[in-house]
Amino acid sequence: MRGGHKNNIGEKVIFSGKFSMPPSLSALLIQIVALLISLFFFQMVKLVLDKIIPIPLLIFLQASIASLVAVFCRLDWWWWLIQFFFPIAIVALLVAAFPPPYYLIAFIFLTLLFWSTFRTQVPYYPSKASLLPFVAAQLPINSHRFIDVGSGLGGLLIKLATLRPDCHFEGVEIAPLPWLISCLKARLARVSINLMLRDYARLNFAYYDVVFAYLSPAAMPALWEKAKAEMRAGTLLISYEFTIPGVPPDLCINSGENAPYLYIWRI
Numbered sequence: 001m002r003g004g005h006k007n008n009i010g011e012k013v014i015f016s017g018k019f020s021m022p023p024s025l026s027a028l029l030i031q032i033v034a035l036l037i038s039l040f041f042f043q044m045v046k047l048v049l050d051k052i053i054p055i056p057l058l059i060f061l062q063a064s065i066a067s068l069v070a071v072f073c074r075l076d077w078w079w080w081l082i083q084f085f086f087p088i089a090i091v092a093l094l095v096a097a098f099p100p101p102y103y104l105i106a107f108i109f110l111t112l113l114f115w116s117t118f119r120t121q122v123p124y125y126p127s128k129a130s131l132l133p134f135v136a137a138q139l140p141i142n143s144h145r146f147i148d149v150g151s152g153l154g155g156l157l158i159k160l161a162t163l164r165p166d167c168h169f170e171g172v173e174i175a176p177l178p179w180l181i182s183c184l185k186a187r188l189a190r191v192s193i194n195l196m197l198r199d200y201a202r203l204n205f206a207y208y209d210v211v212f213a214y215l216s217p218a219a220m221p222a223l224w225e226k227a228k229a230e231m232r233a234g235t236l237l238i239s240y241e242f243t244i245p246g247v248p249p250d251l252c253i254n255s256g257e258n259a260p261y262l263y264i265w266r267i
């Protein structure tokens, strides 16, 4: 993550003091500011030059201003693109004039899929299959309790449960749609996994021998605080791809060509 700093629950914030806010809110504010500047410019050109700026040009102006302000505020690079294409996409969809129910369906689908991503800063994306043998190798023989924090569609858990029937597997997922799909997949695969729909912050990590997480850089400080406070001595915290700032892992494992590393901390 570039720029900004992290607040006490690991959210990246920009600005400082009382204006600190997560990127989702900053992005919204930036878009509103860009809209107001564009409208002001529109009015000035109309008043002073007696000319009307064509709407496509006005939209392009708003998109460019929003994107530039995102750069200036040191938001991550993907926000620059989002800020640029967001107003253009809105106008394109209005022009396409899809029937309103389509928007409602899309809204419900995206809400159930991403749920509270604006707060957690952890969207759904699956881990690579190449990870499986490396995680399985970390599980000692016989009924060790493993949890996938943010279990998504349950792919990793189902494969692990098939590979290691001697262990006890659990998953916790905050978003309803991935959780529902993971339950259906587990039933179809006939594996016994405990899949919970809730925020992992509400679980007690003391119950687990291995806590696996594939979250995001923003989530790592809070995950580490929880692991430190609750996990028993000798148990393992495993993170795929993301490190904990200032806490070097005990082990780094290359999980395949062009695949992210697996980082392991022994508590």
Ligand SMILES: C[S@@+](CC[C@H](N)C(=O)[O-])C[C@H]1O[C@@H](n2cnc3c(N)ncnc32)[C@H](O)[C@@H]1O
Binding pocket: 114, 120, 122, 123, 124, 125, 126, 127, 148, 149, 150, 151, 152, 153, 154, 155, 156, 172, 173, 174, 175, 178, 198, 199, 200, 201, 213, 214, 215
């Ligand atoms: C990158 S995906 C990883 C999916 C899965 N573990 C895998 O390896 O394929 C991260 C998941 O964590 C979920 N998540 C984010 N914050 C969470 C929280 N506080 N509690 C539970 N799940 C969370 C997201 O909804 C998302 O599905």
